[in-house]
Amino acid sequence: MLVTGDNSLQLFLGWEGVGLASYLLIHFWFTRLQADKAAIKAMPVNRVGDFGLAPGISGCFTLFQTVDFSTIFACASAPRNSWISCNMRLNAITLICILLLIGAVGKSAQIGSHTWSPDAMEGPTPVSASIHAATMVTAGVFMIARCSPLFEYPPTALIVITFAGATTSFLAATTGILQNDLKRVIAYSTCSQLGYMIFACGISNYSVSVFHLMNHAFFKALLFLSAGSVIHAMSDEQDMRKMGGLASSFPFTYAMMLMGSLSLIGFPFLTGFYSKDVILELAYTKYTISGNFAFWLGSVSVLFTSYYSFRLLFLTFIVPTNSFGRDILR
Amino acid sequence: MMLEHVLVVSAYLFSIGIYGLITSRNMVRALILGIDGLSIGPILLTGFITTLATLAAWPVTRDSRLFHFLMLAMYSGQIGLFSSRDLLLFFIMWELELIPVYLLISVWGGKKRLYSATKFILYTAGSSVFLLLGVLGIGLYASNEPTLNFETSANQSYPVALEIIFYIGFLIAFAVKSPIIPFHTWLPDTHGEAHYSTCMLLAGILLKMGAYGLVRINMEFLPRAHSIFAPWLMIVGTIQIIYAASASPGQRNLKKRIAYSSVSHMGFIIIGIGSLSDMGLNGAFLQIISHGFIGAALFFLAGTSYDRIRLVYLDEMGGMAVPVPKIFTTFSILSMASLALPGMSGFVAELIVFFGIITSQNFFLIQKILITLLMAIGTILTPIYSLSMLRQMFYGYKFFNAPNSYFLILDRESYLFLSLSFYL
Numbered sequence: 001m002l003v004t005g006d007n008s009l010q011l012f013l014g015w016e017g018v019g020l021a022s023y024l025l026i027h028f029w030f031t032r033l034q035a036d037k038a039a040i041k042a043m044p045v046n047r048v049g050d051f052g053l054a055p056g057i058s059g060c061f062t063l064f065q066t067v068d069f070s071t072i073f074a075c076a077s078a079p080r081n082s083w084i085s086c087n088m089r090l091n092a093i094t095l096i097c098i099l100l101l102i103g104a105v106g107k108s109a110q111i112g113s114h115t116w117s118p119d120a121m122e123g124p125t126p127v128s129a130s131i132h133a134a135t136m137v138t139a140g141v142f143m144i145a146r147c148s149p150l151f152e153y154p155p156t157a158l159i160v161i162t163f164a165g166a167t168t169s170f171l172a173a174t175t176g177i178l179q180n181d182l183k184r185v186i187a188y189s190t191c192s193q194l195g196y197m198i199f200a201c202g203i204s205n206y207s208v209s210v211f212h213l214m215n216h217a218f219f220k221a222l223l224f225l226s227a228g229s230v231i232h233a234m235s236d237e238q239d240m241r242k243m244g245g246l247a248s249s250f251p252f253t254y255a256m257m258l259m260g261s262l263s264l265i266g267f268p269f270l271t272g273f274y275s276k277d278v279i280l281e282l283a284y285t286k287y288t289i290s291g292n293f294a295f296w297l298g299s300v301s302v303l304f305t306s307y308y309s310f311r312l313l314f315l316t317f318i319v320p321t322n323s324f325g326r327d328i329l330r
Numbered sequence: 331m332m333l334e335h336v337l338v339v340s341a342y343l344f345s346i347g348i349y350g351l352i353t354s355r356n357m358v359r360a361l362i363l364g365i366d367g368l369s370i371g372p373i374l375l376t377g378f379i380t381t382l383a384t385l386a387a388w389p390v391t392r393d394s395r396l397f398h399f400l401m402l403a404m405y406s407g408q409i410g411l412f413s414s415r416d417l418l419l420f421f422i423m424w425e426l427e428l429i430p431v432y433l434l435i436s437v438w439g440g441k442k443r444l445y446s447a448t449k450f451i452l453y454t455a456g457s458s459v460f461l462l463l464g465v466l467g468i469g470l471y472a473s474n475e476p477t478l479n480f481e482t483s484a485n486q487s488y489p490v491a492l493e494i495i496f497y498i499g500f501l502i503a504f505a506v507k508s509p510i511i512p513f514h515t516w517l518p519d520t521h522g523e524a525h526y527s528t529c530m531l532l533a534g535i536l537l538k539m540g541a542y543g544l545v546r547i548n549m550e551f552l553p554r555a556h557s558i559f560a561p562w563l564m565i566v567g568t569i570q571i572i573y574a575a576s577a578s579p580g581q582r583n584l585k586k587r588i589a590y591s592s593v594s595h596m597g598f599i600i601i602g603i604g605s606l607s608d609m610g611l612n613g614a615f616l617q618i619i620s621h622g623f624i625g626a627a628l629f630f631l632a633g634t635s636y637d638r639i640r641l642v643y644l645d646e647m648g649g650m651a652v653p654v655p656k657i658f659t660t661f662s663i664l665s666m667a668s669l670a671l672p673g674m675s676g677f678v679a680e681l682i683v684f685f686g687i688i689t690s691q692n693f694f695l696i697q698k699i700l701i702t703l704l705m706a707i708g709t710i711l712t713p714i715y716s717l718s719m720l721r722q723m724f725y726g727y728k729f730f731n732a733p734n735s736y737f738l739i740l741d742r743e744s745y746l747f748l749s750l751s752f753y754l
Contacts, residue, residue, distance in 0.1 A: 009681070012672060016671055024662075039717075047709060048710055058685065058688050
């Protein structure tokens with residue numbers, strides 16, 4: 001309903017629905033207190049995002065008297081309400097787009113509302129794979145892409161989006177290089193890649209952003225699932241420092257994870273290359289401050305991405321065995 | 331019970347026909363009853379909730395006949411209130427509610443029952459004095475002859491100063507009943523100590539009586555005063571949502587937590603009433619009905635879990651998901667309904683109130699934006715207390731010796747609640 005709705009109310013319905021699904025699935029093992037705390041953190045942080053989205057939708061309703069997407073997009077250029085506050089002239093449509101952006105920030109775990117994403121790794125790995133790689137976290141990006149005719153009008157909002165996305169990709173990547181938990185590295189990597197998608201939207205290339213979204217869904221789900229296989233094989237041990245030398249024990253998983261990581265860092269001719277490289281090229285060729293900022297931060301994030309991806313691979317698979325014998329199941 | 335309810339309603343309609351034939355000059359003799367679109371919703375709500383509350387009172391074995399009699403007395407009071415077309419009858423039915431609730435709380439309540447019952451009755455009776463003053467004032471002020479009839483009083487126009495005086499009087503009465511901050515303090519004590527079927531009736535119906543009175547009397551009879559006071563109502567409603575939603579996570583008593591959530595949801599109704607727009611009023615009314623179901627259902631589940639584990643304080647509970655899975659499921663779903671998850675009736679009601687405020691012609695843009703943002707803060711705060719309530723009750727690993735659910739009837743009843751908290 002999130003993606004097929006043709007008005008923003010159905011979008012909101014689907015939005016909350018995926019938030020609910022993530023809440024219920026994160027505490028799948030509900031006797032585990034960490035999981036419950038994480039689930040409770042997830043729901044209100046999503047709600048903080050909705051604190052932006054709901055007034056954004058109400059604002060749309062005020063301006064356009066309708067919530068239907070086709071109508072809104074058709075007459076998006078019409079309203080010119082503006083008021084002056086804090087020595088800045090705020091158009092109504094700028095405010096609406098910033099509010100919608102806050103919604104996306106909450107849902108897609110951008111910096112500012114990213115705190116739920118690492119804790120959401122308490123859920124089972126298939127949950128992480130589907131919800132936190134492919135479907136829910138992309139809801140924010142999808143919403144921005146869907147409302148792209150609306151976002152084209154306020155240049156201020158686009159600059160804000162670009163800054164937010166670029167900052168997220170950089171900060172999440174720097175956090176990811178120091179994580180010790182296997183799934184948390186992948187979670188921060190998701191935040192970082194979402195930052196890429198958001199700033200690709202911010203430089204007005206929505207189709208590229210959606211392209212990266214699709215690619216990311218696939219290789220991130222691959223990473224999560226193979227991480228799940230490793231974790232399960234290590235009898236629920238998630239700390240990477242305690243793993244090692246698994247390349248000979250789990251060759252298939254190793255191969256999958258290698259492919260996923262290579263795709264994530266944009267290795268030539270894998271899917272990540274096509275989408276990430278295009279984003280960086282477009283950022284470079286957009287001669288605005290925000291475009292250049294995004295380019296530099298994005299490139300540095302690529303460096304960090306490859307660092308943490310290979311760190312993950314090394315610590316898990318290649319380094320001589322660090323784990324205790326009793327941790328390895330057969 | 332439902333059949334009886336239908337009979338009662340038809341009897342009332344019949345009696346309207348009879349009274350229509352009799353023109354009476356004495357205002358005391360003509361007690362006129364009537365139902366219109368505004369009252370049919372709460373009447374049906376009342377019937378349904380009372381039915382379920384009676385079923386919920388199944389395990390009451392001490393003086394159960396008195397218990398059910400008092401519940402029936404409340405029921406007749408509520409139906410009479412929602413269907414009265416006459417100010418005196420309105421007032422009589424309003425007063426009729428007080429004594430049964432006092433007895434219900436003080437005989438079958440929790441540990442502090444006498445204190446909360448006395449607090450309830452003093453508070454509410456004190457506010458009813460203002461109601462009586464307002465009723466007599468409006469009744470005596472009619473044009474040709476003193477009359478308490480709704481129709482003539484509604485078409486009466488009063489001077490603005492008089493309207494304001496009446497409005498304040500009625501507002502105090504309704505502010506205590508449908509709790510408007512700062513007159514809400516009777517509610518957590520009362521709900522915390524009453525037996526859960528009484529809580530269902532209180533939260534489901536009595537609170538809505540106050541809101542209904544606000545719409546019926548303050549909006550219909552005193553429109554100019556209402557338009558003066560409406561911005562204040564909206565502000566108070568917004569503060570109420572945030573205040574009660576912030577007070578709720580601090581409660582250790584489970585029923586008090588749900589009581590504060592009731593206060594918070596009533597804030598939406600107050601905002602809808604004060605929004606001076608058609609859509610806002612619709613949203614308020616939908617929230618009246620929706621919150622009636624949700625609040626009553628939450629109290630029912632809180633009560634049934636209390637029946638099984640005999641623990642009132644949340645920090646002693648934990649890990650109940652395994653022994654009582656049905657309660658767990660229904661509680662989760664109802665908490666989702668309470669936090670206005672889309673797909674449930676609460677969301678529709680809140681959304682219509684949102685849109686009602688936004689499209690209201692009577693306020694400046696800045697005010698509307700401010701109120702909308704504050705309401706949105708309310709929607710952030712609501713999941714915090716309801717989800718942490720869920721977590722404290724159900725998750726974790728403490729195990730209890732809970733008797734297995736032999737109240738299968740009541741579980742089916744709770745499924746009925748569930749099906750009604752969804753919007754079609």
